[in-house]
Amino acid sequence: PGDxxxxxxxxxxxxxxxxxxxxxxPLPTYVFVTALLLTLIAxxxxxxxxxxLKLKSKPW
Structure with a gap:
């Protein structure tokens, strides 16, 4: 908990x-899907x- x-x-x-x-x-469904996918990819x-670049100690 709290992590x-x-x-x-x-x-x-x-x-x-x-x-x-x-x-x-009102936004079309594809806007929601595209935004979610782009967020995950980014x-x-x-x-x-x-x-x-060794800015993070773990890749996640």
Whole structure:
């Protein structure tokens, strides 16, 4: 309990942001799916790059 969950934190942030935005203007489903996929890909790539540059001690 209390451990960080980076991927879940980022996905929750994006989901809440899109849900709040959809209250103002309805968003198509593909926007949600694209945003989630891009978030996962960006998270993975940034971790791999940071690990390769020795900015992180673990690749996750």
């Amino acid at each position: 960080p969950a980076p991927i879940l934190d980022q996905l929750l942030f994006i989901v809440v942001a899109l849900l709040l935005a959809s209250l103002y203007e 998270h993975f790539l940034s971790n791999v790059i940071a690990y390769a």
